[in-house]
Amino acid sequence: MIQLRGVSKRLGSKQVLDGLDLDVQKGETLVVLGPSGTGKSVLLKHIIGLMTPDRGSIEIDGENIVGMKERELDDVRKRFGMLFQGAALFDSMTVGENVGLGLREHTRMKPAEIESRVVERLEWVGLKAVENMKPASLSGGMRKRAGLARAIAMDPQFILYDEPTTGLDPIMADVINELIRDLQKRMGVTSVVVTHDMTSASKVADRMAMLYGGKVVFQGTPAEVHATRDPLMRQFIEGSSTGPIQPV
C-alpha cells in the first residue's frame, strides 16, 4: 500500500503539491484525475522517488522513502514498474533489450531465460516479433505497449502509469485501458494511473482521486464520482471551460 501524508513540493515559484494526502490500497487501481499542469506527473515521480518532497512523508508498504539514500531507494524501485508519458524507451537499444534491461541488471537470469521472459511480456501487451526493432520505428501505440512490457518485466507489485492514453487514437486508447485492467487481474498489482481522460479513468478505476491546487479535493468510486454534485468534479467530468477550475 502507498500512503502519502502532507506532501508538499515547490518547483520554481509554483507550489505544485501543497500538503497532499493520498492512500492507495493494495491491489486496487487508483486513477488520479486533474487538469493539465496540476502536478499529476510530479505526484507519480514522488511515489517512485525520482523527486523528493519539501515536506511530508511517502510510505511504501509502511516504509518511508523520504530521506532514503539512492541505494535504499533502488530496492524500493525494484518493486515498481512505471510507464512514462512518451514511453521513454531507450532509443539506443532494441525493444527486446529495453524490456530485458532490468532483468539483465538486477537478476542472475540466463540470457535465454531473459529472452523468453521478454517475448512473454511483449505478448502480454499484444506485441509480436518486435524484439529486434528500434523504438524509433514503432508507432505511438506500440511504443506505449513496449514501455508497458518493460514496466512489467520484473513482476512489479506496483505499476505507475503517466497519461497512458494521451496521444493515442480512441481504439488504441481502449487497447491500453484493457491492458491495464488485464494486468491488474493477472498480476494482482497495485496501480496508480494519472490521466485527464475521463473515458479511460471510468474504464480502469477502482477508485478515483481529483487533484487540484496541489491537494486531493475529491475521492471516491467511479459511481460516486459520476453521481457527485461537487462543482469542481462536475466541471471536470463534463469538460466545461466555466466553473471553479480556471483554465490556464
Added chain:
Amino acid sequence: MEAEELALRGFKYVRRRAFDWVAEVGRIAMLVREFLWLLIPGLKSLRLLVDQMQAVGVGSLWLVFVISLFTGAVAAVQAAYQFSSVVPLKYIGSVILRSVIIELGPVLTALVVGGRVGASIAAELGTMRVTEQIDAMRAMAINPVRYLVVPRVAAAIIMMPILTIFSDFIAVFGGYVVAVTSIGVSTHTYVLGLQQYFYYKDLFSGLLKAVFFGGIIGMMGCYYGFATEGGAEGVGQATTRAVVASCVLVLISDYVLANVLFRFIFAQ
C-alpha cells in the same frame, strides 16, 4: 539616484552570476566524485565501455588523421620559415617532433575530439533527459551515472592517448612530406633530426595531458547532457555548452599541466 540603482542592479547581476558559477563548479565536482565512486562497478559491463570506445576512438580516426596531417605540414612550413638561415634545417625533424608530441598532438586532438565526441555525448544524454529516458533508468533502479557516464568518460580517457599517438605519427609524417618535397630536406636528415632529440618524458607528458583532456571532454559532455532542460532548444544549448566548456578547460588545463610537468616534475 538612477546611477546608484543601475550600479546596484549591476552588482546584483554579477553576484548572481558568480553564485551560479560556483554552484556549477560544485555540481561538476559532485559528478566527478560519483564517477570515481562508481568507476569499478560501472566498468563491469564491458560491452558498454567497448561500444563507447568505438564511438570515441574509431569514429574520430579520420578527423584526427586529416587535422594531424595538416598540422605536421604547417609545422614544417613554419619551422622552415622561422629557421631561415638562422638555424640549420637539420633540426627541422626535432622541432616538429617535439612540438607535436608535447603540444600540438594532444591539444589539437583534444579540441577536435572535444567538438565531435563532447557534442555527441551532450546531445545524446540531453535528448535522453528531455524524453524522460534518464528518469526511466532511475525508476528501473539503474544508476544513470554508472550506466551512462562511467562508460563514456572512461572511453574518452582510454581513447584520447591512443588517438594522440596516432595523431603524433601522422603529424610527423605530414611534416616529413612537406620537408622532403618542398623544403629540400633529405629523408636521412629528417629522420636523424627525429632521433636526436626524442625524449620519452616528452611523449609521456603529451600522453598524460591526453588522459586529462579525455576526462574533461567526457565529463563536460555528460554534465551538460544531464543538465539539459526544456526540449530541442535545451539540447542545442547543452551541446554548445559542452563543446565550449571542454575546449576552454582543455586549454586551461594544458597550461596547468605544462607548468606542473616541465617546471616541477621534469625540471632540469
